[in-house]
Amino acid sequence: MLSPKFILPKTKHDVFVHKTYPYKAMDNFTSTKHDNSQNSDHLEDLVVIEYEDLMIDPENATLIFHPLFSKAFGGLESSNPSTSSHAPLGLIAISGIPSFVSQKQNLFQKVYELANLPDSYLETNLTDPRSMYNAGWSRGKEKLGDKPDQHKASFYFNPVTDLPGSKEDREQYPTSYPCNLWPENSLVEGFKDSATGLGCLMKEVVAMFAGHLDVFVRNCHINQMKKGKDSVDIDLENLKSSFCMSMGKEMEQTEKVKGRILYYFPLPKKGLLSSVNKADSWIGWHCDSGFLTALAGDAYLLHETGEFMESNLVDPQAGLHVLDRNSIVRKINIPQHCMGIQIGECLQILSGGMVVATPHCVKGADPNWMNSSNECENMPVARISFPCFIDTVPSFSLSAPKWCPRNVVLEKSIKSNKIPPLEKRWINDGMAFGEFLQKTFSMYYDWSLKV
Ligand SMILES: [Fe+2]
Numbered sequence: 509m510l511s512p513k514f515i516l517p518k519t520k521h522d523v524f525v526h527k528t529y530p531y532k533a534m535d536n537f538t539s540t541k542h543d544n545s546q547n548s549d550h551l552e553d554l555v556v557i558e559y560e561d562l563m564i565d566p567e568n569a570t571l572i573f574h575p576l577f578s579k580a581f582g583g584l585e586s587s588n589p590s591t592s593s594h595a596p597l598g599l600i601a602i603s604g605i606p607s608f609v610s611q612k613q614n615l616f617q618k619v620y621e622l623a624n625l626p627d628s629y630l631e632t633n634l635t636d637p638r639s640m641y642n643a644g645w646s647r648g649k650e651k652l653g654d655k656p657d658q659h660k661a662s663f664y665f666n667p668v669t670d671l672p673g674s675k676e677d678r679e680q681y682p683t684s685y686p687c688n689l690w691p692e693n694s695l696v697e698g699f700k701d702s703a704t705g706l707g708c709l710m711k712e713v714v715a716m717f718a719g720h721l722d723v724f725v726r727n728c729h730i731n732q733m734k735k736g737k738d739s740v741d742i743d744l745e746n747l748k749s750s751f752c753m754s755m756g757k758e759m760e761q762t763e764k765v766k767g768r769i770l771y772y773f774p775l776p777k778k779g780l781l782s783s784v785n786k787a788d789s790w791i792g793w794h795c796d797s798g799f800l801t802a803l804a805g806d807a808y809l810l811h812e813t814g815e816f817m818e819s820n821l822v823d824p825q826a827g828l829h830v831l832d833r834n835s836i837v838r839k840i841n842i843p844q845h846c847m848g849i850q851i852g853e854c855l856q857i858l859s860g861g862m863v864v865a866t867p868h869c870v871k872g873a874d875p876n877w878m879n880s881s882n883e884c885e886n887m888p889v890a891r892i893s894f895p896c897f898i899d900t901v902p903s904f905s906l907s908a909p910k911w912c913p914r915n916v917v918l919e920k921s922i923k924s925n926k927i928p929p930l931e932k933r934w935i936n937d938g939m940a941f942g943e944f945l946q947k948t949f950s951m952y953y954d955w956s957l958k959v
Pocket residue numbers: 794795796868
């Protein structure tokens with residue numbers, strides 16, 4: 509039933525047929541409308557692409573990626589999402605990344621060891637108040653609503669460098685340029701190498717993906733302009749050169765990378781049922797406010813023993829939920845062999861709304877859930893996940909393409925009262941990324957108290 513080793517579940521959720529375009533990730537999510545937890549008849553929509561296709565020159569890969577990116581992120585079709593039967597999720601999965609699965613297994617096993625180090629060691633040696641807990645261990649330092657969040661712990665690190673920015677940067681902006689803290693190797697052997705190795709791999713894949721996204725967004729704008737004019741009047745070369753989104757290069761060169769390893773503690777069985785049943789009981793509703801987020805996927809385990817669990821033993825509603833372009837809540841299962849990439853709000857701005865950030869949350873495993881044979885009774889279930897946020901320097905200017913008015917970007921946002929509106933945080937075209945983040949963090953805190 510359970511194995512001390514990491515299990516790759518062999519369920520129907522992990523069965524794919526590749527090499528046929530467009531890729532279709534059959535059966536790998538269920539759908540719920542407005543938190544009603546009703547399964548949908550639609551079993552499609554998480555787009556899966558192949559790593560080896562990312563190695564093709566982006567200019568020569570448009571026939572492969574344009575339809576897939578349109579389906580995943582919107583593109584031109586996003587201007588009228590209500591007519592789309594398959595609303596974009598703002599998320600894509602990448603299969604076939606060399607050594608990704610083995611590196612993930614290796615790291616996740618060590619995360620359990622980290623989370624079970626004595627509290628006194630974690631608090632004394634691995635927490636960093638100066639960076640506002642943006643480096644090392646953080647539990648109970650963030651708020652969930654108006655209370656300290658004890659339901660999960662985070663370990664923050666930069667996989668690219670232990671000392672980001674210049675000495676002056678680090679002194680002036682300790683929260684933007686936190687220095688890494690690592691557990692002693694004798695306590696969790698190989699943790700630093702595993703964490704940085706996987707984080708760098710994920711960042712590298714994001715940079716490759718971003719180069720293709722640049723071409724996709726540029727072509728969407730060109731196609732949109734062609735629709736409005738006689739195509740013979742379009743100076744394609746001029747249009748290409750005036751489009752300046754270059755995320756491929758930015759993502760490749762940046763050292764602003766924040767890895768966040770999450771250990772979600774089992775939710776209490778009694779006393780907090782209202783919290784357990786909430787869709788966002790492990791992580792509240794939010795949009796990623798940066799550029800691109802790489803997702804290593806997740807794993808469930810028994811908190812008391814560290815044994816990883818088969819998927820049929822885990823509450824099927826636990827995990828990542830997103831609000832799609834039609835404002836429908838969907839449960840997402842990123843296949844174990846895939847890395848996910850999620851669009852952040854900065855990319856929505858830079859792309860002029862051709863790709864859109866989608867609100868998402870993480871629902872806790874219901875401690876009262878059990879499968880039909882009651883195998884899961886009284887099993888406190890924990891979860892491990894590892895998102896890695898790939899961003900730019902705080903001074904980066906958040907500007908839409910010059911022909912794209914600010915209101916067009918804002919109109920593309922998914923309509924929801926779950927998160928503070930983008931227009932109240934991106935208050936002017938050209939706002940610096942660092943300023944946008946500060947505004948966003950303060951508004952989210954106030955918002956979480958209201959809803
Ligand atoms: Fe997120």
